[in-house]
Amino acid sequence: MNVLLSIGFVLTWSSGFIGAKLGADDASAVTTLMWRFLPLAPALGAVALVAGRKRWRGLGGRTIGRQVVVGALSQSGYLLTVYYAIQLGVSSGTTALIDGTQPLVAGALAGPLLRQYVTARQWLGLCLGLAGVVVVTTADAGAVSGVPWWAYGVPFLGMLSLVAATFVESRSRTRVEPLVALTVHCATSAVVFTGLAVALGRAAPPAAPSFWLSIAWLVGLSTFGGYGLYWIVLRRGGLTQVNTLMFLMAPVTAVWGALMFGEPFGVRTALGLVLGLAAVVVVRLGTRAYPLRSGADKVAVGEHRRVGQLRDLHHGDAR
Secondary structure: OHHHHHHHHHHHHHHHHHHHHHHHOOOOHHHHHHHHHOOHHHHHHHHHHHHOHHHHOOOOHHHHHHHHHHHHHHHHHHHHHHHHHHHHOOOHHHHHHHHOOHHHHHHHHHHHHHOOOOOHHHHHHHHHHHHHHHHHHHHHHHHOOOOOHHHHHHHHHHHHHHHHHHHHHHOOOOOOOHHHHHHHHHHHHHHHHHHHHHHHOOOOOOOOHHHHHHHHHHHHHHHHHHHHHHHHHHHHHOHHHHHHHHHHHHHHHHHHHHHHHOOOOOHHHHHHHHHHHHHHHHHHHOOOOOOOEHHHOEOOOOOOEEOOEEOOOOOOOOO
16 A cells, blocks of 8 residues: 555656646746636535544644645745746756755754654665756756756755645644645645735636646646645655655656656666666665554654664654
8 A cells, every 4th residue: 555655646746747837838837826726725625524524623723823834835835936947947857856855855854853863774865866866957957948047946945845844744743634734735825826826917817728737637636646645655654755755756757758748858867767766775675664643643754763763753752
């Protein structure tokens, strides 16, 4: 089951970059994002209240407020930078590749923020993954012309936003069901992007059928699939597993972009894919996953075995 969830997560998360590319020719980033979330938020809210009303019980204002912050970071901030970068001309593969630096950044910050220690084997895997990202990024960037240099820093800001969201969620003492979290996140994004689109005078959707095709793609694959599976995998496998799978987004998107949009895919891109796969193997072999325990209110993201003992990464180890 974990393998299937991981494969589904990689494919659906990668689909977001492809969907952004699909909509880039028809509308601005804020227009696309507004119409991605505006009809989705009330639909999700109705489903969550009718089919999963008990999931909301016991969630106070502080917990919901934390999920609003997580949604603003993991969806609003992250997606706006990704879409804007693609709108500026950065290819979908390159955007995903820059985003692929997230695991190394999260790993470096995990020690001081979560008291999480990364083993030598895991660092080896992380470095292999970074090498793969660098190889494919340089190959893609060299093949694209007419893009301002600062545009490549835009998706980097989005990556930092997603890292921040992961740590905010990791420090929560209350477990929130994925359906509830996704509903709050989408509602937050609907408010943020509608406000931005109206303020910029870009709320009206284009009439092109391709625009609505991209919206359907983004809602079905990227939102329900990508973000839903993100939090499920995070809770079942921990932060290290999510970070490792993130290394696969760049090469998968590069292959997808080459097949769908004719984006360049050469020897260096293939080498980056091999390095990314090697990183996954190395880190997975050196990591023992411990899922979250819903009854203990314990955030155990990315738990590892260090000196033969299980170390808790958050307060309140109530079993």
